[in-house]
Amino acid sequence: MTYTFARISATLALTVGDFQTRGRHAWLRLREKGGQTIALSCHHQLEDYLDANIAAAGLDRDKNGLFRSLEGRSPASGVSEWPLIESNVWTMVSQRARVAGIERPINCNTFRATGINADLKNGGQLEIAQRMAGHASPTTTQLYDRRSDDVGLTRSNGF
Secondary structure (H helix, E strand, O other): OOOOOOOHHHHHOOEHHHEEEEOOEEEEEEEOHHHOEEEEEOOHHHHHHHHHHHHHHOOOOOOOEOOEEEOOOOHHHOEEEEEOOHHHHHHHHHHHHHHOOOOOOOOHHHHHHHHHHHHHHOOOOHHHHHHHHOOOOHHHHHOOOOHHHOOOOOOOOOO
16 A cells, blocks of 8 residues: 555455566556556565565465455464455554554555655655546645655754
8 A cells, every 4th residue: 555555445456466567567456446447567665575475375376366364363374265354454554553653543544645645755746646546636645745744853053
Protein backbone atom coordinates (compact mmCIF):
# COMPACT_ATOMS: atom_id res chain seq x y z
CA MET A 1 0.00 0.00 0.00
CA THR A 2 2.89 2.33 0.72
CA TYR A 3 4.68 1.73 -2.58
CA THR A 4 1.60 1.80 -4.80
CA PHE A 5 -0.77 4.15 -2.90
CA ALA A 6 -3.36 1.39 -3.29
CA ARG A 7 -6.46 1.14 -1.16
CA ILE A 8 -6.73 -1.93 1.07
CA SER A 9 -9.49 -3.32 -1.13
CA ALA A 10 -7.25 -3.15 -4.23
CA THR A 11 -4.32 -4.65 -2.33
CA LEU A 12 -6.35 -7.61 -1.09
CA ALA A 13 -7.83 -8.16 -4.56
CA LEU A 14 -4.35 -8.71 -6.04
CA THR A 15 -3.67 -12.14 -7.48
CA VAL A 16 -0.31 -13.71 -8.20
CA GLY A 17 -1.09 -13.09 -11.88
CA ASP A 18 -1.40 -9.34 -11.20
CA PHE A 19 2.33 -9.27 -10.41
CA GLN A 20 4.17 -9.58 -13.72
CA THR A 21 7.60 -8.96 -15.13
CA ARG A 22 7.74 -7.08 -18.42
CA GLY A 23 11.25 -6.75 -19.72
CA ARG A 24 13.46 -5.79 -16.79
CA HIS A 25 10.71 -4.30 -14.63
CA ALA A 26 7.98 -5.79 -12.49
CA TRP A 27 4.45 -4.43 -12.74
CA LEU A 28 1.29 -4.64 -10.66
CA ARG A 29 -2.24 -4.51 -11.98
CA LEU A 30 -4.51 -2.93 -9.36
CA ARG A 31 -8.28 -2.99 -9.46
CA GLU A 32 -9.35 0.15 -7.67
CA LYS A 33 -12.78 1.44 -6.79
CA GLY A 34 -15.08 2.52 -9.58
CA GLY A 35 -13.82 -0.29 -11.82
CA GLN A 36 -10.49 1.43 -12.48
CA THR A 37 -7.57 -0.78 -13.44
CA ILE A 38 -4.19 0.80 -12.82
CA ALA A 39 -0.93 -0.72 -14.08
CA LEU A 40 2.06 0.43 -12.05
CA SER A 41 5.75 -0.20 -12.37
CA CYS A 42 7.02 -1.69 -9.08
CA HIS A 43 9.64 -0.06 -6.92
CA HIS A 44 12.59 -2.46 -6.69
CA GLN A 45 12.03 -3.03 -2.96
CA LEU A 46 8.36 -3.85 -3.55
CA GLU A 47 9.41 -6.32 -6.24
CA ASP A 48 11.79 -7.98 -3.78
CA TYR A 49 9.11 -8.14 -1.05
CA LEU A 50 6.52 -9.63 -3.38
CA ASP A 51 8.97 -12.18 -4.80
CA ALA A 52 9.87 -13.22 -1.24
CA ASN A 53 6.19 -13.44 -0.22
CA ILE A 54 5.32 -15.59 -3.23
CA ALA A 55 8.29 -17.91 -2.64
CA ALA A 56 7.75 -18.22 1.13
CA ALA A 57 4.03 -18.93 0.75
CA GLY A 58 4.56 -21.29 -2.19
CA LEU A 59 2.27 -19.26 -4.42
CA ASP A 60 4.35 -19.30 -7.60
CA ARG A 61 2.23 -22.04 -9.22
CA ASP A 62 -0.99 -20.46 -8.11
CA LYS A 63 -2.94 -17.59 -9.65
CA ASN A 64 -5.23 -16.95 -6.67
CA GLY A 65 -4.91 -14.23 -4.04
CA LEU A 66 -1.48 -12.77 -3.46
CA PHE A 67 -2.11 -12.13 0.25
CA ARG A 68 -3.59 -15.11 2.07
CA SER A 69 -4.82 -15.89 5.53
CA LEU A 70 -3.14 -18.58 7.61
CA GLU A 71 -4.52 -22.07 8.11
CA GLY A 72 -4.21 -21.64 11.87
CA ARG A 73 -3.06 -19.04 14.36
CA SER A 74 0.65 -19.48 13.74
CA PRO A 75 2.76 -18.87 10.63
CA ALA A 76 3.97 -22.47 10.96
CA SER A 77 0.44 -23.61 10.06
CA GLY A 78 0.98 -22.40 6.49
CA VAL A 79 -1.15 -20.25 4.23
CA SER A 80 -4.68 -21.14 3.28
CA GLU A 81 -6.37 -20.83 -0.09
CA TRP A 82 -8.46 -17.97 1.31
CA PRO A 83 -7.45 -14.34 0.83
CA LEU A 84 -6.93 -12.04 3.78
CA ILE A 85 -9.92 -9.93 4.72
CA GLU A 86 -9.79 -6.28 5.72
CA SER A 87 -10.54 -6.91 9.39
CA ASN A 88 -7.59 -9.35 9.61
CA VAL A 89 -5.29 -6.74 8.07
CA TRP A 90 -6.57 -4.10 10.49
CA THR A 91 -5.80 -6.45 13.40
CA MET A 92 -2.28 -7.16 12.09
CA VAL A 93 -1.53 -3.47 11.51
CA SER A 94 -2.79 -2.53 14.99
CA GLN A 95 -0.78 -5.27 16.71
CA ARG A 96 2.43 -4.50 14.86
CA ALA A 97 2.06 -0.77 15.51
CA ARG A 98 1.73 -1.43 19.25
CA VAL A 99 4.79 -3.73 19.23
CA ALA A 100 6.75 -1.05 17.35
CA GLY A 101 5.80 1.51 19.99
CA ILE A 102 3.63 3.60 17.69
CA GLU A 103 1.13 5.32 19.94
CA ARG A 104 -0.71 7.38 17.36
CA PRO A 105 -3.76 5.84 15.72
CA ILE A 106 -2.78 3.93 12.59
CA ASN A 107 -4.87 2.18 9.97
CA CYS A 108 -4.55 0.80 6.46
CA ASN A 109 -4.99 4.24 4.91
CA THR A 110 -1.91 5.39 6.86
CA PHE A 111 0.25 3.41 4.43
CA ARG A 112 -1.42 5.04 1.43
CA ALA A 113 -0.97 8.49 2.96
CA THR A 114 2.65 7.76 3.89
CA GLY A 115 3.43 6.63 0.35
CA ILE A 116 1.86 9.66 -1.29
CA ASN A 117 3.51 12.06 1.14
CA ALA A 118 6.95 10.40 0.83
CA ASP A 119 6.69 10.52 -2.96
CA LEU A 120 5.84 14.23 -2.92
CA LYS A 121 8.63 14.98 -0.41
CA ASN A 122 11.10 13.25 -2.71
CA GLY A 123 10.18 15.40 -5.71
CA GLY A 124 7.27 13.37 -7.08
CA GLN A 125 4.68 15.17 -9.14
CA LEU A 126 1.16 15.64 -7.81
CA GLU A 127 -0.37 14.56 -11.14
CA ILE A 128 1.49 11.24 -11.08
CA ALA A 129 0.58 10.63 -7.43
CA GLN A 130 -3.04 11.40 -8.34
CA ARG A 131 -3.01 8.82 -11.15
CA MET A 132 -1.32 6.19 -8.98
CA ALA A 133 -3.82 6.74 -6.17
CA GLY A 134 -6.75 6.60 -8.58
CA HIS A 135 -8.06 9.98 -7.47
CA ALA A 136 -10.45 11.73 -9.83
CA SER A 137 -9.35 15.15 -8.59
CA PRO A 138 -5.95 16.56 -7.63
CA THR A 139 -7.71 18.17 -4.67
CA THR A 140 -8.16 14.72 -3.12
CA THR A 141 -4.48 13.90 -3.58
CA GLN A 142 -3.53 17.26 -2.03
CA LEU A 143 -5.30 16.19 1.16
CA TYR A 144 -2.46 13.67 1.64
CA ASP A 145 0.28 16.27 1.13
CA ARG A 146 1.87 16.96 4.51
CA ARG A 147 5.06 18.61 3.30
CA SER A 148 4.10 21.91 4.90
CA ASP A 149 3.68 20.17 8.29
CA ASP A 150 7.43 19.49 8.55
CA VAL A 151 9.13 21.34 11.33
CA GLY A 152 12.23 23.09 10.16
CA LEU A 153 15.27 23.37 12.35
CA THR A 154 16.77 26.81 12.67
CA ARG A 155 20.23 27.73 13.70
CA SER A 156 20.67 29.97 16.67
CA ASN A 157 23.71 30.81 18.75
CA GLY A 158 25.99 28.93 16.37
CA PHE A 159 24.14 25.62 16.54
